[in-house]
Amino acid sequence: MKVLIVHAHYEAKSFNAALKDLAVKTLSEAGHEVQVSDLYAMNWNPVASQADFAAPTNPDYCVYALEQRKGYESGSIAPDIQAEIAKVDWCDLLIFNFPVFWFSVPAILKGWIDRVFVSGHFYGGKRFYDQGGMAGKKAMLSLSLGGQPHMFGADAIHGEMDTLLRPVMRGALAYCGFTVLPPYVAYHVPYVTPEARQAMLDDYRERLLHLDDLTPIDFPRLGDFDDRLYPKKSNEEKT
Amino acid sequence: MKVLIVHAHYEAKSFNAALKDLAVKTLSEAGHEVQVSDLYAMNWNPVASQADFAAPTNPDYCVYALEQRKGYESGSIAPDIQAEIAKVDWCDLLIFNFPVFWFSVPAILKGWIDRVFVSGHFYGGKRFYDQGGMAGKKAMLSLSLGGQPHMFGADAIHGEMDTLLRPVMRGALAYCGFTVLPPYVAYHVPYVTPEARQAMLDDYRERLLHLDDLTPIDFPRLGDFDDRLYPKKSNEEKT
Numbered sequence: 342m343k344v345l346i347v348h349a350h351y352e353a354k355s356f357n358a359a360l361k362d363l364a365v366k367t368l369s370e371a372g373h374e375v376q377v378s379d380l381y382a383m384n385w386n387p388v389a390s391q392a393d394f395a396a397p398t399n400p401d402y403c404v405y406a407l408e409q410r411k412g413y414e415s416g417s418i419a420p421d422i423q424a425e426i427a428k429v430d431w432c433d434l435l436i437f438n439f440p441v442f443w444f445s446v447p448a449i450l451k452g453w454i455d456r457v458f459v460s461g462h463f464y465g466g467k468r469f470y471d472q473g474g475m476a477g478k479k480a481m482l483s484l485s486l487g488g489q490p491h492m493f494g495a496d497a498i499h500g501e502m503d504t505l506l507r508p509v510m511r512g513a514l515a516y517c518g519f520t521v522l523p524p525y526v527a528y529h530v531p532y533v534t535p536e537a538r539q540a541m542l543d544d545y546r547e548r549l550l551h552l553d554d555l556t557p558i559d560f561p562r563l564g565d566f567d568d569r570l571y572p573k574k575s576n577e578e579k580t
Numbered sequence: 581m582k583v584l585i586v587h588a589h590y591e592a593k594s595f596n597a598a599l600k601d602l603a604v605k606t607l608s609e610a611g612h613e614v615q616v617s618d619l620y621a622m623n624w625n626p627v628a629s630q631a632d633f634a635a636p637t638n639p640d641y642c643v644y645a646l647e648q649r650k651g652y653e654s655g656s657i658a659p660d661i662q663a664e665i666a667k668v669d670w671c672d673l674l675i676f677n678f679p680v681f682w683f684s685v686p687a688i689l690k691g692w693i694d695r696v697f698v699s700g701h702f703y704g705g706k707r708f709y710d711q712g713g714m715a716g717k718k719a720m721l722s723l724s725l726g727g728q729p730h731m732f733g734a735d736a737i738h739g740e741m742d743t744l745l746r747p748v749m750r751g752a753l754a755y756c757g758f759t760v761l762p763p764y765v766a767y768h769v770p771y772v773t774p775e776a777r778q779a780m781l782d783d784y785r786e787r788l789l790h791l792d793d794l795t796p797i798d799f800p801r802l803g804d805f806d807d808r809l810y811p812k813k814s815n816e817e818k819t
Contacts (some may be wrong), residue, residue, distance in 0.1 A: 351629045352642045387626055387687040390590045403591045405772065444751025448626040448691030455681045470737075491810055496757055498709075498800050498809050503741055505751065512683025512744065531643065561737050570737050578611065 345432035349380045349439040349450035352524075356530050357485045361438045363542055364483070367549045376428055378448045387419065389450020393419045406501065410461035418459065425457040434479045434552070435519065436511070441486035444505045454513050463517040465487045471562045473518025480519035482506060483545070485527040502526060503558075515560035522555045572577075581612045584671035588619045588678040588689035595777060596724045600677045602781055603722070606788045615667055621686045625660065626691020632658045643677070647699035657698065664678035664696040673718045674758065676748070679769075680725035685742045693752050702756040710801045712757025718796075721745060721782065724766040741765060744799075754799035761794045789813050 346364055350357040361377065368375050391403045396417040398408060412418030413426070429435060439450050446454075458464070463474045468566075483505075493502040503510075506524060514521050525548055527541045548555070565574055586602055589596040600616065607614050617624075632638065633647045635656040650666070651657030668674060672789075678689050679749055697703070702713045723745075732741040742749075747764060753760050764781045787794070806812055 351644065377667055381627075381629065387691065388620075389681065389686065402593055405590065420700065423612065437788075442628065442694050443690075443697070443755075445690065446746040448687045448694050449628075451682075451684065451690045452626065452687030455687050458682070479700065489809075491808075496811050497814075498805050498811070500746065500750065505747055507739065508683040508744055508747060511739065516682075566737050569730075570728075572734075572735050573739070 342368075342495055344368050344373050344375045344434045345371065345378065345428050346375065346435065346436045346438055347378045347380065347450065347453060349437070349447050349453075350389050351381050353382075353558065354483075355440070356387065356541075357438065357440045357525065359542065360483055360485065360525075363546060364418070364436060364438065364549055367546050371550060374439055376430060378425060378453070380453060383473040384394060385449055385453060387413070387449045389452065389455040393400055393422060395419070396451065396576075406460040409459040410465065411457045413459045422459070425453065426459065429475070429478075432478065434481065435489055435514075436481050436483055438483045441484055444499070454509070457514060458517055469516050469563070470560060471518065471564075473516060476518035478519050479522060479552075481512065481522040481552075482524035482557075483527075485530045487501065487531050489529045489569065497565060510558065511560055515558070520557045522552065522557055523561065561569075581607075581608050581674045582670055583614045583673045583675065584610050584617065585614065585668050585675045585677055585687065586617045586619065586692060588686050588692075590620050592621075594679070594724075595766065595780075596677065596679045596783065599724065599764075599766065599784055600724055603675060603677065603788055606785050610789060615671070616702060617664060617667060619692060624692060625690055626688045626694065627736070628683050628694040632661060632695060634658070641646070643697040649704065652698045652701055653656075658695075663697070664692065665698065665701065667695065668714070668717075669732065672715065673720065674753075674817060675720050675722055677722045678724075680723055683738070685748055693748070695758070695808040697752060697756055697819070706802065708755050708802070710757065710803075712755060715757035717758050718761060718791075719753040720761040720794075721749065721763035721765075723763060724769045726768060726770050728768045749797065750799055759796045760799065761791065761796055 346361055348361045352358065365375050365377060389405055391397065394408045394412045394417065396415060397403065398411050409418065437446065437450060439446050468474055488499065491497060492499050495501055510521050525545055565573055585600055587600040591597065599775055604614050604616060619680045628644055633651045633656065635654065636642065636647050637650050648657065675690060676683050680710065707713055730736060731738050734740055749760050764784055
Protein backbone atom coordinates (compact mmCIF):
# COMPACT_ATOMS: atom_id res chain seq x y z
CA MET A 342 0.00 0.00 0.00
CA LYS A 343 1.15 3.55 -0.73
CA VAL A 344 0.43 6.01 2.06
CA LEU A 345 0.52 9.82 2.01
CA ILE A 346 0.57 11.49 5.43
CA VAL A 347 -0.28 15.20 5.41
CA HIS A 348 1.04 16.50 8.71
CA ALA A 349 0.07 19.89 10.12
CA HIS A 350 1.70 20.57 13.49
CA TYR A 351 4.05 23.51 14.12
CA GLU A 352 6.09 21.77 16.84
CA ALA A 353 8.38 18.92 15.71
CA LYS A 354 8.65 17.62 19.30
CA SER A 355 4.89 17.47 19.86
CA PHE A 356 2.82 14.37 20.57
CA ASN A 357 1.08 15.03 17.28
CA ALA A 358 4.42 14.82 15.46
CA ALA A 359 5.12 11.60 17.38
CA LEU A 360 1.91 10.14 15.90
CA LYS A 361 3.18 11.04 12.45
CA ASP A 362 6.64 9.56 13.10
CA LEU A 363 5.06 6.42 14.50
CA ALA A 364 2.89 6.04 11.40
CA VAL A 365 5.91 6.40 9.10
CA LYS A 366 7.85 3.77 11.05
CA THR A 367 4.98 1.31 11.57
CA LEU A 368 3.72 1.43 8.00
CA SER A 369 7.21 1.28 6.47
CA GLU A 370 8.18 -1.70 8.61
CA ALA A 371 4.96 -3.42 7.57
CA GLY A 372 6.10 -3.17 3.95
CA HIS A 373 4.13 -0.13 2.81
CA GLU A 374 5.56 2.90 0.99
CA VAL A 375 5.11 6.18 2.84
CA GLN A 376 5.42 9.82 1.80
CA VAL A 377 4.94 12.74 4.20
CA SER A 378 3.86 16.28 3.37
CA ASP A 379 4.98 18.13 6.50
CA LEU A 380 3.13 21.38 5.85
CA TYR A 381 4.93 23.56 8.40
CA ALA A 382 8.33 22.23 7.34
CA MET A 383 7.41 22.85 3.69
CA ASN A 384 6.27 26.38 4.51
CA TRP A 385 3.06 25.48 2.68
CA ASN A 386 1.04 28.42 1.36
CA PRO A 387 -2.59 27.84 2.41
CA VAL A 388 -4.15 30.81 0.61
CA ALA A 389 -6.19 29.95 -2.50
CA SER A 390 -5.97 32.95 -4.83
CA GLN A 391 -5.46 34.22 -8.38
CA ALA A 392 -1.72 33.79 -7.81
CA ASP A 393 -2.19 30.02 -8.23
CA PHE A 394 -2.79 30.48 -11.97
CA ALA A 395 0.09 31.48 -14.23
CA ALA A 396 -2.21 31.52 -17.26
CA PRO A 397 -5.70 32.42 -16.05
CA THR A 398 -8.51 32.03 -18.57
CA ASN A 399 -10.00 35.27 -17.23
CA PRO A 400 -7.42 37.60 -15.67
CA ASP A 401 -10.15 40.16 -14.86
CA TYR A 402 -12.49 37.97 -12.86
CA CYS A 403 -11.29 34.92 -10.99
CA VAL A 404 -13.60 31.98 -10.39
CA TYR A 405 -11.25 29.79 -8.42
CA ALA A 406 -12.78 26.38 -9.22
CA LEU A 407 -12.95 27.20 -12.92
CA GLU A 408 -9.32 28.31 -13.05
CA GLN A 409 -8.33 25.21 -11.06
CA ARG A 410 -9.87 22.96 -13.67
CA LYS A 411 -8.24 24.78 -16.60
CA GLY A 412 -4.93 25.27 -14.81
CA TYR A 413 -4.74 21.60 -13.88
CA GLU A 414 -5.55 20.50 -17.43
CA SER A 415 -2.97 22.81 -18.99
CA GLY A 416 -0.34 22.21 -16.33
CA SER A 417 -0.16 25.93 -15.56
CA ILE A 418 -1.50 25.68 -12.01
CA ALA A 419 1.09 26.49 -9.30
CA PRO A 420 3.91 23.91 -9.07
CA ASP A 421 3.44 23.39 -5.31
CA ILE A 422 -0.17 22.35 -6.01
CA GLN A 423 0.89 20.03 -8.86
CA ALA A 424 3.41 18.31 -6.60
CA GLU A 425 0.76 17.60 -3.95
CA ILE A 426 -1.76 16.36 -6.51
CA ALA A 427 0.86 13.90 -7.79
CA LYS A 428 1.30 12.58 -4.25
CA VAL A 429 -2.44 12.08 -3.80
CA ASP A 430 -2.67 10.35 -7.19
CA TRP A 431 0.16 8.07 -6.11
CA CYS A 432 -1.32 7.05 -2.75
CA ASP A 433 -3.82 4.36 -1.81
CA LEU A 434 -4.37 5.83 1.67
CA LEU A 435 -4.34 9.52 2.65
CA ILE A 436 -3.88 10.36 6.35
CA PHE A 437 -4.47 13.86 7.73
CA ASN A 438 -2.42 14.13 10.95
CA PHE A 439 -3.27 17.33 12.86
CA PRO A 440 -4.04 18.98 16.18
CA VAL A 441 -7.61 20.24 16.51
CA PHE A 442 -7.77 24.03 16.24
CA TRP A 443 -11.26 25.38 16.95
CA PHE A 444 -13.06 22.06 16.47
CA SER A 445 -11.52 21.84 13.01
CA VAL A 446 -8.27 21.51 11.06
CA PRO A 447 -5.51 24.15 11.34
CA ALA A 448 -5.61 26.77 8.58
CA ILE A 449 -2.46 25.38 6.97
CA LEU A 450 -4.23 22.05 6.40
CA LYS A 451 -7.53 23.69 5.36
CA GLY A 452 -5.54 25.56 2.73
CA TRP A 453 -3.93 22.34 1.52
CA ILE A 454 -7.44 21.02 0.85
CA ASP A 455 -8.61 24.33 -0.66
CA ARG A 456 -5.72 24.41 -3.15
CA VAL A 457 -4.97 20.70 -3.85
CA PHE A 458 -8.46 19.19 -4.25
CA VAL A 459 -8.84 20.75 -7.69
CA SER A 460 -12.07 20.85 -9.60
CA GLY A 461 -12.15 18.50 -12.58
CA HIS A 462 -9.71 15.98 -11.17
CA PHE A 463 -11.01 15.47 -7.60
CA TYR A 464 -14.67 16.19 -8.40
CA GLY A 465 -16.80 17.92 -10.98
CA GLY A 466 -20.16 17.67 -12.69
CA LYS A 467 -21.85 14.59 -11.26
CA ARG A 468 -18.58 13.14 -10.03
CA PHE A 469 -18.74 13.43 -6.26
CA TYR A 470 -19.31 11.29 -3.18
CA ASP A 471 -19.07 7.63 -4.31
CA GLN A 472 -18.57 8.86 -7.90
CA GLY A 473 -15.80 11.30 -6.91
CA GLY A 474 -12.45 11.42 -8.66
CA MET A 475 -10.62 9.72 -5.79
CA ALA A 476 -12.95 6.70 -5.59
CA GLY A 477 -10.99 3.57 -4.69
CA LYS A 478 -8.62 5.38 -2.35
CA LYS A 479 -8.96 5.43 1.43
CA ALA A 480 -8.56 8.33 3.85
CA MET A 481 -8.30 8.65 7.62
CA LEU A 482 -7.95 11.45 10.15
CA SER A 483 -5.46 11.18 12.99
CA LEU A 484 -5.99 14.02 15.42
CA SER A 485 -5.03 15.20 18.88
CA LEU A 486 -6.85 17.57 21.18
CA GLY A 487 -7.01 18.80 24.75
CA GLY A 488 -10.60 17.76 25.51
CA GLN A 489 -11.65 14.53 27.16
CA PRO A 490 -13.93 11.83 25.68
CA HIS A 491 -16.89 12.69 27.95
CA MET A 492 -16.96 16.22 26.48
CA PHE A 493 -18.02 14.79 23.10
CA GLY A 494 -21.33 13.03 22.44
CA ALA A 495 -24.99 13.74 21.82
CA ASP A 496 -25.59 15.44 25.20
CA ALA A 497 -22.01 16.41 25.90
CA ILE A 498 -20.82 19.97 26.14
CA HIS A 499 -19.20 20.08 22.71
CA GLY A 500 -21.58 17.76 20.85
CA GLU A 501 -20.64 14.76 18.76
CA MET A 502 -17.09 14.41 17.47
CA ASP A 503 -18.27 12.95 14.16
CA THR A 504 -20.43 16.02 13.62
CA LEU A 505 -17.54 18.37 14.31
CA LEU A 506 -15.41 16.46 11.83
CA ARG A 507 -18.13 16.37 9.18
CA PRO A 508 -16.89 19.28 7.07
CA VAL A 509 -13.55 17.58 6.50
CA MET A 510 -14.68 13.92 6.49
CA ARG A 511 -17.83 14.30 4.43
CA GLY A 512 -17.47 17.72 2.80
CA ALA A 513 -13.92 17.21 1.56
CA LEU A 514 -12.78 13.56 1.70
CA ALA A 515 -15.99 11.62 1.05
CA TYR A 516 -17.13 14.29 -1.43
CA CYS A 517 -14.05 13.56 -3.55
CA GLY A 518 -14.71 9.82 -3.46
CA PHE A 519 -12.36 8.71 -0.70
CA THR A 520 -13.52 5.80 1.44
CA VAL A 521 -13.24 7.38 4.90
CA LEU A 522 -12.10 5.23 7.82
CA PRO A 523 -13.09 6.14 11.41
CA PRO A 524 -10.83 8.86 12.84
CA TYR A 525 -8.13 8.13 15.36
CA VAL A 526 -8.62 10.61 18.20
CA ALA A 527 -6.02 11.23 20.93
CA TYR A 528 -7.79 13.03 23.79
CA HIS A 529 -6.50 15.20 26.64
CA VAL A 530 -3.02 15.23 25.15
CA PRO A 531 -1.41 18.16 27.03
CA TYR A 532 -2.45 16.73 30.41
CA VAL A 533 -1.88 12.97 30.29
CA THR A 534 0.72 10.90 32.15
CA PRO A 535 3.69 9.41 30.25
CA GLU A 536 1.98 6.01 30.60
CA ALA A 537 -1.25 7.24 29.06
CA ARG A 538 0.75 8.93 26.31
CA GLN A 539 2.50 5.65 25.51
CA ALA A 540 -0.81 3.79 25.60
CA MET A 541 -2.21 6.14 22.95
CA LEU A 542 0.82 5.56 20.73
CA ASP A 543 0.41 1.80 21.21
CA ASP A 544 -3.27 2.08 20.28
CA TYR A 545 -2.45 4.01 17.15
CA ARG A 546 0.21 1.47 16.18
CA GLU A 547 -2.28 -1.37 16.56
CA ARG A 548 -4.79 0.48 14.42
CA LEU A 549 -2.20 1.10 11.70
CA LEU A 550 -1.36 -2.62 11.59
CA HIS A 551 -5.04 -3.56 11.22
CA LEU A 552 -6.51 -0.88 8.99
CA ASP A 553 -8.39 -3.51 6.99
CA ASP A 554 -10.42 -4.36 10.09
CA LEU A 555 -11.93 -0.85 10.24
CA THR A 556 -15.44 -0.33 8.92
CA PRO A 557 -15.59 2.77 6.72
CA ILE A 558 -17.99 5.57 7.63
CA ASP A 559 -21.22 5.59 5.67
CA PHE A 560 -21.72 8.60 3.41
CA PRO A 561 -24.22 9.52 0.68
CA ARG A 562 -24.32 7.60 -2.59
CA LEU A 563 -25.33 9.47 -5.71
CA GLY A 564 -27.56 6.55 -6.71
CA ASP A 565 -29.88 7.45 -3.82
CA PHE A 566 -30.56 10.88 -5.33
CA ASP A 567 -32.24 11.94 -8.56
CA ASP A 568 -30.76 14.08 -11.33
CA ARG A 569 -31.50 17.28 -9.43
CA LEU A 570 -30.08 15.71 -6.25
CA TYR A 571 -33.38 15.31 -4.44
CA PRO A 572 -33.51 12.11 -2.35
CA LYS A 573 -35.19 9.42 -4.47
CA LYS A 574 -37.15 8.05 -1.54
CA SER A 575 -38.77 11.38 -0.73
CA ASN A 576 -39.84 11.74 -4.38
CA GLU A 577 -41.50 8.34 -4.24
CA GLU A 578 -43.30 9.40 -1.10
CA LYS A 579 -44.59 12.49 -2.87
CA THR A 580 -46.21 10.51 -5.69
CA MET B 581 -23.53 49.75 17.16
CA LYS B 582 -19.94 49.02 16.16
CA VAL B 583 -19.55 46.35 13.50
CA LEU B 584 -16.44 44.48 12.38
CA ILE B 585 -16.75 42.63 9.07
CA VAL B 586 -14.06 40.04 8.40
CA HIS B 587 -14.18 39.47 4.67
CA ALA B 588 -12.46 36.51 2.99
CA HIS B 589 -13.00 36.49 -0.78
CA TYR B 590 -10.15 36.67 -3.29
CA GLU B 591 -12.17 38.42 -6.04
CA ALA B 592 -13.13 42.06 -5.38
CA LYS B 593 -15.82 41.92 -8.08
CA SER B 594 -17.51 38.80 -6.67
CA PHE B 595 -21.05 38.54 -5.35
CA ASN B 596 -19.52 37.78 -1.98
CA ALA B 597 -17.65 41.09 -2.05
CA ALA B 598 -20.94 42.76 -3.02
CA LEU B 599 -22.48 41.36 0.18
CA LYS B 600 -19.63 42.92 2.13
CA ASP B 601 -19.96 46.28 0.35
CA LEU B 602 -23.71 46.25 0.89
CA ALA B 603 -23.25 45.59 4.60
CA VAL B 604 -20.81 48.49 4.93
CA LYS B 605 -23.21 50.87 3.14
CA THR B 606 -26.41 49.68 4.83
CA LEU B 607 -25.02 49.64 8.35
CA SER B 608 -23.19 52.97 7.95
CA GLU B 609 -26.29 54.68 6.59
CA ALA B 610 -28.28 53.29 9.51
CA GLY B 611 -25.91 55.11 11.86
CA HIS B 612 -23.59 52.30 12.87
CA GLU B 613 -19.79 52.41 12.79
CA VAL B 614 -18.20 49.81 10.53
CA GLN B 615 -14.67 48.46 10.15
CA VAL B 616 -13.64 45.86 7.57
CA SER B 617 -10.78 43.40 7.75
CA ASP B 618 -10.43 42.43 4.10
CA LEU B 619 -8.13 39.45 4.58
CA TYR B 620 -7.02 39.01 0.97
CA ALA B 621 -6.41 42.76 0.57
CA MET B 622 -4.45 42.75 3.86
CA ASN B 623 -2.41 39.76 2.69
CA TRP B 624 -3.33 38.18 6.03
CA ASN B 625 -1.01 35.41 7.23
CA PRO B 626 -3.23 32.50 8.31
CA VAL B 627 -0.50 30.22 9.68
CA ALA B 628 -0.39 29.94 13.48
CA SER B 629 3.23 29.23 14.43
CA GLN B 630 6.15 30.02 16.72
CA ALA B 631 6.81 33.08 14.56
CA ASP B 632 3.84 34.79 16.23
CA PHE B 633 5.82 35.16 19.46
CA ALA B 634 8.72 37.61 19.64
CA ALA B 635 9.44 36.64 23.23
CA PRO B 636 8.39 33.01 23.68
CA THR B 637 8.33 31.69 27.23
CA ASN B 638 9.77 28.43 25.93
CA PRO B 639 11.78 28.82 22.70
CA ASP B 640 12.50 25.06 22.62
CA TYR B 641 8.96 23.74 22.75
CA CYS B 642 6.01 25.74 21.52
CA VAL B 643 2.55 25.22 23.00
CA TYR B 644 0.63 27.69 20.86
CA ALA B 645 -2.23 28.46 23.29
CA LEU B 646 0.17 28.99 26.17
CA GLU B 647 2.38 31.36 24.18
CA GLN B 648 -0.74 33.19 22.96
CA ARG B 649 -1.80 33.88 26.53
CA LYS B 650 1.64 35.10 27.60
CA GLY B 651 2.28 36.99 24.37
CA TYR B 652 -1.04 38.77 24.58
CA GLU B 653 -0.48 39.72 28.23
CA SER B 654 3.02 41.05 27.58
CA GLY B 655 2.15 42.72 24.28
CA SER B 656 4.82 40.69 22.48
CA ILE B 657 2.43 38.71 20.28
CA ALA B 658 2.65 39.57 16.55
CA PRO B 659 1.43 43.12 15.73
CA ASP B 660 -0.99 41.91 13.03
CA ILE B 661 -2.72 39.76 15.65
CA GLN B 662 -2.82 42.63 18.16
CA ALA B 663 -4.45 44.90 15.58
CA GLU B 664 -7.21 42.36 14.90
CA ILE B 665 -7.82 41.73 18.61
CA ALA B 666 -8.28 45.48 19.08
CA LYS B 667 -10.92 45.51 16.35
CA VAL B 668 -12.81 42.62 17.94
CA ASP B 669 -12.63 44.32 21.36
CA TRP B 670 -14.02 47.48 19.74
CA CYS B 671 -16.98 45.83 18.01
CA ASP B 672 -20.46 44.92 19.23
CA LEU B 673 -21.15 42.72 16.21
CA LEU B 674 -18.67 40.54 14.32
CA ILE B 675 -19.62 39.40 10.82
CA PHE B 676 -17.70 36.70 8.93
CA ASN B 677 -18.34 37.26 5.20
CA PHE B 678 -16.99 34.37 3.12
CA PRO B 679 -17.54 31.93 0.29
CA VAL B 680 -17.93 28.31 1.38
CA PHE B 681 -14.82 26.29 0.56
CA TRP B 682 -15.27 22.59 1.29
CA PHE B 683 -18.32 22.99 3.54
CA SER B 684 -16.28 25.37 5.69
CA VAL B 685 -14.47 28.71 5.81
CA PRO B 686 -11.55 29.47 3.47
CA ALA B 687 -8.14 28.84 5.02
CA ILE B 688 -7.38 32.56 5.22
CA LEU B 689 -10.39 33.03 7.53
CA LYS B 690 -9.70 29.84 9.49
CA GLY B 691 -6.24 31.22 10.16
CA TRP B 692 -7.69 34.55 11.31
CA ILE B 693 -9.61 32.60 13.95
CA ASP B 694 -6.61 30.38 14.79
CA ARG B 695 -4.36 33.40 15.42
CA VAL B 696 -6.72 36.12 16.71
CA PHE B 697 -8.95 34.23 19.17
CA VAL B 698 -6.15 34.12 21.74
CA SER B 699 -6.24 32.02 24.87
CA GLY B 700 -6.71 34.04 28.04
CA HIS B 701 -8.58 36.90 26.40
CA PHE B 702 -11.18 35.09 24.27
CA TYR B 703 -11.47 32.01 26.50
CA GLY B 704 -9.55 30.14 29.16
CA GLY B 705 -10.03 28.07 32.28
CA LYS B 706 -13.79 27.89 32.83
CA ARG B 707 -14.45 30.92 30.65
CA PHE B 708 -16.11 29.56 27.54
CA TYR B 709 -19.53 29.30 25.91
CA ASP B 710 -21.82 31.73 27.78
CA GLN B 711 -18.93 32.53 30.13
CA GLY B 712 -16.49 33.21 27.27
CA GLY B 713 -14.40 36.34 27.02
CA MET B 714 -16.54 37.86 24.25
CA ALA B 715 -19.87 37.50 26.13
CA GLY B 716 -22.13 40.43 25.34
CA LYS B 717 -21.01 40.70 21.72
CA LYS B 718 -22.93 39.30 18.77
CA ALA B 719 -21.65 37.42 15.73
CA MET B 720 -23.14 36.36 12.42
CA LEU B 721 -22.00 34.44 9.35
CA SER B 722 -22.75 35.76 5.88
CA LEU B 723 -21.84 33.14 3.30
CA SER B 724 -22.24 32.31 -0.34
CA LEU B 725 -22.10 28.93 -2.05
CA GLY B 726 -22.91 27.14 -5.27
CA GLY B 727 -25.33 24.56 -3.84
CA GLN B 728 -29.10 24.93 -3.74
CA PRO B 729 -31.31 24.92 -0.62
CA HIS B 730 -32.74 21.43 -1.29
CA MET B 731 -29.22 19.98 -1.08
CA PHE B 732 -29.08 20.85 2.63
CA GLY B 733 -31.29 19.32 5.31
CA ALA B 734 -31.69 16.19 7.41
CA ASP B 735 -32.20 13.83 4.42
CA ALA B 736 -30.52 16.01 1.82
CA ILE B 737 -27.37 15.02 0.00
CA HIS B 738 -25.04 17.29 1.99
CA GLY B 739 -26.81 17.11 5.37
CA GLU B 740 -27.88 20.04 7.50
CA MET B 741 -26.31 23.45 6.91
CA ASP B 742 -26.28 24.23 10.66
CA THR B 743 -24.28 21.06 11.25
CA LEU B 744 -21.76 21.94 8.58
CA LEU B 745 -21.34 25.38 10.15
CA ARG B 746 -21.07 24.02 13.67
CA PRO B 747 -17.27 24.10 13.97
CA VAL B 748 -17.22 27.84 13.29
CA MET B 749 -20.54 28.84 14.92
CA ARG B 750 -20.30 26.70 18.03
CA GLY B 751 -16.65 25.70 18.22
CA ALA B 752 -15.24 29.17 17.66
CA LEU B 753 -17.84 31.95 18.04
CA ALA B 754 -20.19 30.56 20.70
CA TYR B 755 -17.23 28.99 22.52
CA CYS B 756 -15.73 32.45 22.98
CA GLY B 757 -18.99 33.85 24.31
CA PHE B 758 -20.43 35.50 21.22
CA THR B 759 -24.21 35.45 20.88
CA VAL B 760 -24.52 33.84 17.43
CA LEU B 761 -27.28 35.03 15.10
CA PRO B 762 -28.64 32.71 12.38
CA PRO B 763 -26.38 32.69 9.30
CA TYR B 764 -27.27 34.50 6.11
CA VAL B 765 -26.83 31.99 3.29
CA ALA B 766 -26.76 32.96 -0.39
CA TYR B 767 -27.33 29.77 -2.41
CA HIS B 768 -26.54 28.85 -6.01
CA VAL B 769 -24.59 32.07 -6.50
CA PRO B 770 -22.61 31.28 -9.69
CA TYR B 771 -25.75 30.20 -11.54
CA VAL B 772 -28.53 32.64 -10.63
CA THR B 773 -30.21 35.26 -12.81
CA PRO B 774 -29.46 38.97 -12.27
CA GLU B 775 -32.95 39.27 -10.73
CA ALA B 776 -32.31 36.48 -8.25
CA ARG B 777 -28.93 38.00 -7.46
CA GLN B 778 -30.57 41.34 -6.69
CA ALA B 779 -33.25 39.62 -4.60
CA MET B 780 -30.54 38.08 -2.42
CA LEU B 781 -28.89 41.44 -1.91
CA ASP B 782 -32.29 42.94 -1.01
CA ASP B 783 -32.88 40.11 1.46
CA TYR B 784 -29.51 40.68 3.08
CA ARG B 785 -30.16 44.43 3.30
CA GLU B 786 -33.49 43.80 5.06
CA ARG B 787 -31.82 41.45 7.51
CA LEU B 788 -29.09 43.99 8.29
CA LEU B 789 -31.74 46.61 9.06
CA HIS B 790 -33.58 44.26 11.43
CA LEU B 791 -30.84 42.35 13.21
CA ASP B 792 -32.63 42.79 16.52
CA ASP B 793 -35.51 40.68 15.22
CA LEU B 794 -33.29 37.63 14.81
CA THR B 795 -33.44 34.91 17.45
CA PRO B 796 -29.92 33.83 18.42
CA ILE B 797 -28.95 30.19 18.03
CA ASP B 798 -29.07 28.16 21.22
CA PHE B 799 -25.71 26.85 22.44
CA PRO B 800 -24.51 25.16 25.64
CA ARG B 801 -24.47 27.03 28.93
CA LEU B 802 -21.80 26.15 31.46
CA GLY B 803 -24.42 26.18 34.23
CA ASP B 804 -25.90 23.01 32.73
CA PHE B 805 -22.65 21.12 33.29
CA ASP B 806 -20.80 20.17 36.45
CA ASP B 807 -17.21 21.05 37.39
CA ARG B 808 -15.84 18.23 35.26
CA LEU B 809 -18.14 19.26 32.40
CA TYR B 810 -20.48 16.30 32.64
CA PRO B 811 -24.11 17.24 31.94
CA LYS B 812 -25.81 17.92 35.30
CA LYS B 813 -29.01 16.22 34.23
CA SER B 814 -27.28 12.94 33.46
CA ASN B 815 -25.59 13.05 36.88
CA GLU B 816 -28.98 13.47 38.54
CA GLU B 817 -30.28 10.53 36.57
CA LYS B 818 -27.37 8.43 37.79
CA THR B 819 -28.18 9.06 41.49
